[in-house]
Amino acid sequence: xxxxxxxxxxxxxxxxxxxxxxxxxxxxxxxxxxxxxxxxxxxxxxxxxxxxxxxxxxxxxxxxxxxxxxxxxxxxxxxxxxxxxxxxxxxxxxxxxxxxxxxxxxxxxxxxxxxxxxxxxxxxxxxx
Amino acid sequence: xxxxxxxxxxxxxxxxxxxxxxxxxxxxxxxxxxxxxxxxxxxxxxxxxxxxxxxxxxxxxxxxxxxxxxxxxxxxxxxxxxxxxxxxxxxxxxxxxxxxxxxxxxxxxxxxxxxxxxxxxxxxxxxxxxxxxxxxxxxxxxxxxxxxxxxxxxxxxxxxxxxxxxxxxxxxxxxxxxxxxxxxxxxxxxxxxxxxxxxxxxxxxxxxxxxxxxxxxxxxxxxxxxxxxxxxxxxxxxxxxxxxxxxxxxxxxxxxxxxxxxxxxxxxxxxxxxxxxxxxxxxxxxxxxxxxxxxxxxxxxxxxxxxxxxxxxxxxxxxxxxxxxxxxxxxxxxxxxxxxxxxxxxxxxxxxxxxxxxxxxxxxxxxxxxxxxxxxxxxxxxxxxxxxxxxxxxxxxxxxxxxxxxxxxxxxxxxxxxxxxxxxxxxxxxxxxxxxxxxxxxxxxxxxxxxxxxxxxxxxxxxxxxxxxxxxxxxxxxxxxxxxxxxxxxxxxxxxxxxxxxxxxxxxxxxxxxxxxxxxxxxxxxxxxxxxxxxxxxxxxxxxxxxxxxxxxxxxxxxxxxxxxxxxxxxxxxxxxxxxxxxxxxxxxxxxxxxxxxxxxxxxxxxxxxxxxxxxxxxxxxxxxxxxxxxxxxxxxxxxxxxxxxxxxxxxxxxxxxxxxxxxxxxxxxxxxxxxxxxxxxxxxxxxxxxxxxxxxxxxxxxxxxxxxxxxxxxxxxxxxxxxxxxxxxxxxxxxxxxxxxxxxxxxxxxxxxxxxxxxxxxxxxxxxxxxxxxxxxxxxxxxxxxxxxxxxxxxxxxxxxxxxx
Numbered sequence: 001x002x003x004x005x006x007x008x009x010x011x012x013x014x015x016x017x018x019x020x021x022x023x024x025x026x027x028x029x030x031x032x033x034x035x036x037x038x039x040x041x042x043x044x045x046x047x048x049x050x051x052x053x054x055x056x057x058x059x060x061x062x063x064x065x066x067x068x069x070x071x072x073x074x075x076x077x078x079x080x081x082x083x084x085x086x087x088x089x090x091x092x093x094x095x096x097x098x099x100x101x102x103x104x105x106x107x108x109x110x111x112x113x114x115x116x117x118x119x120x121x122x123x124x125x126x127x128x
Numbered sequence: 129x130x131x132x133x134x135x136x137x138x139x140x141x142x143x144x145x146x147x148x149x150x151x152x153x154x155x156x157x158x159x160x161x162x163x164x165x166x167x168x169x170x171x172x173x174x175x176x177x178x179x180x181x182x183x184x185x186x187x188x189x190x191x192x193x194x195x196x197x198x199x200x201x202x203x204x205x206x207x208x209x210x211x212x213x214x215x216x217x218x219x220x221x222x223x224x225x226x227x228x229x230x231x232x233x234x235x236x237x238x239x240x241x242x243x244x245x246x247x248x249x250x251x252x253x254x255x256x257x258x259x260x261x262x263x264x265x266x267x268x269x270x271x272x273x274x275x276x277x278x279x280x281x282x283x284x285x286x287x288x289x290x291x292x293x294x295x296x297x298x299x300x301x302x303x304x305x306x307x308x309x310x311x312x313x314x315x316x317x318x319x320x321x322x323x324x325x326x327x328x329x330x331x332x333x334x335x336x337x338x339x340x341x342x343x344x345x346x347x348x349x350x351x352x353x354x355x356x357x358x359x360x361x362x363x364x365x366x367x368x369x370x371x372x373x374x375x376x377x378x379x380x381x382x383x384x385x386x387x388x389x390x391x392x393x394x395x396x397x398x399x400x401x402x403x404x405x406x407x408x409x410x411x412x413x414x415x416x417x418x419x420x421x422x423x424x425x426x427x428x429x430x431x432x433x434x435x436x437x438x439x440x441x442x443x444x445x446x447x448x449x450x451x452x453x454x455x456x457x458x459x460x461x462x463x464x465x466x467x468x469x470x471x472x473x474x475x476x477x478x479x480x481x482x483x484x485x486x487x488x489x490x491x492x493x494x495x496x497x498x499x500x501x502x503x504x505x506x507x508x509x510x511x512x513x514x515x516x517x518x519x520x521x522x523x524x525x526x527x528x529x530x531x532x533x534x535x536x537x538x539x540x541x542x543x544x545x546x547x548x549x550x551x552x553x554x555x556x557x558x559x560x561x562x563x564x565x566x567x568x569x570x571x572x573x574x575x576x577x578x579x580x581x582x583x584x585x586x587x588x589x590x591x592x593x594x595x596x597x598x599x600x601x602x603x604x605x606x607x608x609x610x611x612x613x614x615x616x617x618x619x620x621x622x623x624x625x626x627x628x629x630x631x632x633x634x635x636x637x638x639x640x641x642x643x644x645x646x647x648x649x650x651x652x653x654x655x656x657x658x659x660x661x662x663x664x665x666x667x668x669x670x671x672x673x674x675x676x677x678x679x680x681x682x683x684x685x686x687x688x689x690x691x692x693x694x695x696x697x698x699x700x701x702x703x704x705x706x707x708x709x710x711x712x713x714x715x716x717x718x719x720x721x722x723x724x725x726x727x728x729x730x731x732x733x734x735x736x737x738x739x740x741x742x743x744x745x746x747x748x749x750x751x752x753x754x755x756x757x758x759x760x761x762x763x764x765x766x767x768x769x770x771x772x773x774x775x776x777x778x779x780x781x782x783x784x785x786x787x788x789x790x791x792x793x794x795x796x797x798x799x800x801x802x803x804x805x806x807x808x809x810x811x812x813x814x815x816x817x818x819x820x821x822x823x824x825x826x827x828x829x830x831x832x833x834x835x836x837x838x839x840x841x842x843x844x845x846x847x848x849x850x851x852x853x854x855x856x857x858x859x860x861x862x863x864x865x866x867x868x869x870x871x872x873x874x875x876x877x878x879x880x881x882x883x884x885x886x887x888x889x890x891x892x893x894x895x896x897x898x899x900x901x902x903x904x905x906x907x908x909x910x911x912x913x914x915x916x917x918x919x920x921x922x923x924x925x926x927x928x929x930x931x932x933x934x
Binding site: 033035037064067068069070071073074077078079080081092093094095096097100 | 195196197199206207208209210211214340341344347348351371374375805806818819820821822823825917919920
């Protein structure tokens with residue numbers, strides 16, 4: 001019985017992972033957005049039945065990106081243009097000086113926290 | 129050869145283009161490798177607001193595929209773009225683009241036609257109406273989104289060719305009060321300073337502007353300045369506590385329409401505390417009243433201000449008395465104070481007076497001529513300043529933003545244009561009488577059967593008055609009954625009313641000059657060809673000129689190359705205004721083609737770098753040869769408002785009249801309207817960009833939580849917002865960022881029952897004739913609980929055949 005639960009759990013985890021990977025590969029949002037604002041599900045304390053992780057939203061909520069009107073859709077697109085991870089060329093549309101000055105083939109997220117955008121500790125700036 | 133990071137980025141698509149362009153990506157890693165390769169980057173300006181962000185559009189073949197900011201830019205410094213700007217290129221290839229002329233048949237259906245058929249019909253109607261009803265029966269209604277070359281051409285065609293001043297444009301709806309404010313206070317339109325003052329200022333007074341959403345890139349500069357210099361003080365004065373207030377030291381709430389009392393209250397406090405600059409006032413200030421002709425004393429001004437105690441101001445405006453005192457101190461005690469405002473001051477029943485009172489604060493504290501100090505009106509459109517104000521494409525102006533009633537200037541322009549030789553009007557002269565302002569023009573527009581309507585035809589370009597006029601229901605019938613020609617890139621509510629629809633080229637398909645808020649003109653190069661049979665406005669104007677017998681007046685009418693047409697029109701324009709303070713004589717087309725930052729007027733010759741700060745010796749080239757511009761400047765004057773007699777700026781005695789629509793027991797709320805970050809104007813472009821449409825798919829009504837509790841309205845409930853003119857059905861958004869009794873509705877939605885201008889008051893400022901969009905008395909009632917909203921509504925090609933709005 002115990003083994004059954006373990007197998008079932010692994011199966012569920014693998015299935016969820018597979019769905020997740022599949023979703024990423026298709027560049028689809030895991031669930032239909034249906035014109036809801038991102039905050040509906042991603043904001044901390046959301047009461048929507050499809051609650052999602054609020055970590056990214058919470059980090060973004062204190063960022064300079066939020067202050068300057070760079071919201072979820074700016075980097076992740078909307079339902080028809082959704083991309084789970086923003087590309088470096090998206091960053092370059094505003095930060096081309098920084099991207100142009102990168103000496104290594106890192107992505108912005110290699111050194112900057114993904115949603116607060118603060119530099120991670122211990123990284124030496126790759127910018128000129 | 130290994131592609132470096134730098135080259136990879138330079139050659140690939142910016143701004144999430146791969147996905148948005150419809151290119152399938154299977155994973156993030158693949159997404160990067162599949163990004164569309166940009167073959168060339170073409171320089172230009174953002175198509176949207178008045179900031180004038182400098183951009184490069186990425187082109188592959190004959191398609192726009194990307195956009196990126198220009199890192200050398202002096203407007204969007206470091207190349208930042210907002211979400212609208214970085215995505216605006218996507219509309220170019222939208223399937224809804226109009227690509228063929230359309231003529232409405234007897235059954236009301238718009239049928240495809242050839243250009244020759246459409247232009248022949250326009251020629252026939254214009255000639256017929258000129259003969260039957262006079263030259264003023266045919267009007268042009270332009271836009272702050274046309275290029276300078278286009279606006280100048282249409283303006284010349286009408287005023288010089290037809291002898292009619294029936295030329296107005298949508299800047300009447302947004303900037304006319306700022307124009308009249310600058311003219312009456314300083315003697316010359318447009319700001320003395322520039323965006324560069326932001327980083328040099330010690331206090332920034334943001335009033336009547338939600339900068340964070342309406343001008344996000346300028347907000348970024350302000351926020352960065354504050355972050356780098358925490359001692360910089362930022363004051364925000366507006367009815368809603370928006371994101372703009374997040375960087376503010378002080379938010380001054382004010383009930384819509386009442387802030388004149390705040391400005392007078394601040395002036396009173398400044399003088400009472402002896403914080404005013406007495407020497408500046410003595411040298412460069414002049415107290416006056418009314419139209420400015422009668423000079424009064426400083427004592428008269430002080431006496432006038434007595435009424436505006438902090439307590440009076442609090443009672444009138446809702447702004448706490450302590451905030452008035454604090455704001456006055458921050459404003460006056462800084463070494464350099466910069467005020468920036470937008471529609472919150474301009475779109476008002478007393479917009480010109482509100483502008484005058486901001487100028488008063490700057491005159492009494494000496495905040496113009498030094499770095500970091502200025503009274504700066506922001507513009508909402510990319511070429512309202514350059515294309516409409518500077519070319520004089522309004523009913524009362526001529527090129528150089530000088531009044532048509534000014535005989536000396538009128539005669540000069542008449543001679544320069546060769547009106548006596550070329551005009552088809554027997555008067556062979558420019559009409560000295562101003563034409564009709566926008567609201568009057570559309571009130572006077574109607575069919576031939578309507579004897580009360582003297583205007584029988586109008587050609588409208590790049591604007592959407594059937595959605596943007598206040599109390600818009602009043603004007604739709606006239607537009608449907610008259611002979612109306614619409615030039616646009618997409619179906620709009622106005623195209624739905626049109627007799628003829630002409631497909632237009634998008635800015636990156638034709639090129640041309642845009643002049644932004646800070647007097648900076650910048651050339652956008654043509655990047656790709658327009659789709660189908662879409663044409664540049666300048667070509668359309670040229671065809672009309674030729675058919676109306678005005679080929680010689682419009683010297684570029686026979687050209688076929690748009691770039692060459694633009695250059696000839698530009699040369700004609702800068703020659704016409706060469707001896708005015710608006711001179712761009714040094715901004716030759718070849719210079720503009722080479723420049724990656726544009727040129728700020730005055731720029732009298734090619735050696736001139738352009739002008740960051742006006743009215744200051746050593747900075748403003750007008751001081752080098754004032755006689756050339758018709759001015760006299762004393763040799764020892766370091767700062768001088770040369771367009772005013774004796775170089776003195778006016779300090780106006782302005783009261784705080786309640787000219788706006790007042791609330792009543794039946795209509796107890798004040799409704800104010802405005803922009804949201806991701807949308808622009810009537811949404812004809814931004815509602816077609818997937819990302820911005822998703823971010824703001826429909827309008828809503830913001831209601832203060834206390835009002836909502838009282839009315840038992842919950843978040844998402846459907847409510848009816850109603851004035852005596854019309855109503856909207858909108859989802860409620862319950863907020864705590866606005867004053868009780870004040871509601872806010874964005875202005876971008878095309879859905880008929882969410883078009884807010886059906887509700888708006890059509891009171892206009894008595895001087896500028898700019899409508900009072902910011903203050904309407906309304907009532908709100910709950911209709912139902914939450915319901916799904918049909919967002920992203922767009923007028924379609926099919927709907928253009930329907931008489932009623934869906």
